[in-house]
Amino acid sequence: MARKVRRVGGIVRPPGDKSISHRVVMLAALARGKSELSGLLTGDDVKSTARVLRQLGAKVGTIRVDAVVSVEGRRFTRPHFRLFCGNSGTTARLMLGILAGQKFAATLTGDASLRRRPMRRVTEPLRQMGAPIKESGDGLPLTIHGGKLRGLTYSSPVASAQVKSAILFAGLTGDVPVTIREPYRSRDHTERLFAHLGLGIHERNGAIVFEPPNRPTAIPPFQLSVPADISSAAFMIAAAVLAEDGELLVENVGVNPTRTGFLVVLERMGAHVERINLRDEGGEPVADLVVRPAGLRGTEVTAAEIPTLVDEVPVLAVLASRAVGETVFREVGELRVKESNRLELVASNLRTVGVRAEAQGNDLHIEGTVAAPRGRIETALDHRLTMAFAVLGTVRGADVKLSEKTSVAISYPNFFRDLKQCFE
Numbered sequence: 001m002a003r004k005v006r007r008v009g010g011i012v013r014p015p016g017d018k019s020i021s022h023r024v025v026m027l028a029a030l031a032r033g034k035s036e037l038s039g040l041l042t043g044d045d046v047k048s049t050a051r052v053l054r055q056l057g058a059k060v061g062t063i064r065v066d067a068v069v070s071v072e073g074r075r076f077t078r079p080h081f082r083l084f085c086g087n088s089g090t091t092a093r094l095m096l097g098i099l100a101g102q103k104f105a106a107t108l109t110g111d112a113s114l115r116r117r118p119m120r121r122v123t124e125p126l127r128q129m130g131a132p133i134k135e136s137g138d139g140l141p142l143t144i145h146g147g148k149l150r151g152l153t154y155s156s157p158v159a160s161a162q163v164k165s166a167i168l169f170a171g172l173t174g175d176v177p178v179t180i181r182e183p184y185r186s187r188d189h190t191e192r193l194f195a196h197l198g199l200g201i202h203e204r205n206g207a208i209v210f211e212p213p214n215r216p217t218a219i220p221p222f223q224l225s226v227p228a229d230i231s232s233a234a235f236m237i238a239a240a241v242l243a244e245d246g247e248l249l250v251e252n253v254g255v256n257p258t259r260t261g262f263l264v265v266l267e268r269m270g271a272h273v274e275r276i277n278l279r280d281e282g283g284e285p286v287a288d289l290v291v292r293p294a295g296l297r298g299t300e301v302t303a304a305e306i307p308t309l310v311d312e313v314p315v316l317a318v319l320a321s322r323a324v325g326e327t328v329f330r331e332v333g334e335l336r337v338k339e340s341n342r343l344e345l346v347a348s349n350l351r352t353v354g355v356r357a358e359a360q361g362n363d364l365h366i367e368g369t370v371a372a373p374r375g376r377i378e379t380a381l382d383h384r385l386t387m388a389f390a391v392l393g394t395v396r397g398a399d400v401k402l403s404e405k406t407s408v409a410i411s412y413p414n415f416f417r418d419l420k421q422c423f424e
């Protein structure tokens with residue numbers, strides 16, 4: 001008897017870009033006047049940023065699906081309580097930069113996962129700028145005393161947009177020049193937004209340079225529409241590639257070249273994602289993406305490519321597990337300090353469902369298979385692990401059980417609805 005073909009179809013619009021959403025809410029809260037933001041991610045991480053900014057005195061409207069959120073910047077005042085950043089590394093690290101330039105002390109903390117994540121990569125350069133920081137180890141909670149800052153020229157040992165952005169925000173709020181070099185170019189949303197708002201940013205000899213245009217720097221209120229997050233779109237794209245027939249349209253996706261490594265690697269593995277209706281939205285390139293099922297082959301993902309797809313490694317690893325031959329991800333040690341130890345958990349969960357996968361030093365090796373994946377996935381409450389393995393669960397014959405499903409609320413609240421809809 002013929003088995004039903006796994007057919008994908010329809011249109012999906014993933015939620016707003018998480019990185020851009022954090023940044024625009026922060027910049028709007030620092031602006032003098034009323035900004036209007038649409039397309040914001042309604043996930044828990046952006047709500048953490050909004051909550052922290054409200055504690056500092058900004059008026060941030062409720063973040064709801066399809067809402068235009070108005071934000072009124074105010075001079076920040078000392079918070080009465082600790083600033084709780086939930087699960088969000090971007091909130092904690094970028095807010096440290098913003099707080100470095102304020103005239104009061106504030107204590108930041110987060111959930112158990114965030115409290116384990118390294119903060120010294122940010123506190124170290126901020127200290128060099130003159131911000132006293134009290135910490136008891138390389139993590140949260142910590143107390144930062146904002147104040148008068150001095151300029152900084154800094155070579156970051158990690159290619160991290162959060163480190164870079166924290167320093168840029170400290171330069172902005174402290175009205176001091178900063179120059180940053182990074183080993184590989186990380187996502188440049190902060191730079192693009194600074195440029196969009198006329199905030200004195202440019203590139204000089206491969207370094208990112210912020211020079212306060214006037215002192216104190218007045219950030220103008222603005223209106224901006226946030227595109228869909230390519231890191232969330234990646235799960236739908238992966239599900240469509242693994243299907244057996246049909247075509248999926250993924251709408252309004254940010255295709256900033258510092259974020260599209262997933263599409264570049266996918267192309268090398270044998271799946272072409274067509275970009276149509278290319279346009280610009282607040283200084284960011286945006287497109288609709290057309291995806292069709294494809295047979296995949298293994299590839300090598302280089303260290304230089306990792307920052308352009310750092311959040312997509314779990315779902316790319318899942319795709320690699322269905323490819324012909326071996327895939328190697330070079331220099332992915334950073335995955336150990338994401339929302340979970342993604343390097344070990346991707347490998348161990350793949351092994352659980354019958355795939356040969358191993359972390360060797362800082363590299364991740366995966367051998368593709370055609371066998372149906374079966375087993376129980378430990379997500380460790382990590383949204384991207386949950387979604388990556390849910391995608392693996394869509395292949396023929398799969399029986400993939402997830403330890404929980406609620407973590408998707410961090411970055412893609414309607415993930416399971418959208419995934420189901422792609423296959424109807």
Ligand code: S3P
Pocket residue numbers: 018019020090159160161162163165187310311
């Ligand atoms: C982000 C930067 C990346 C990424 C994270 C969001 C940002 O982290 O993994 O999800 O918005 O700047 P790192 O800066 O630690 O690489």
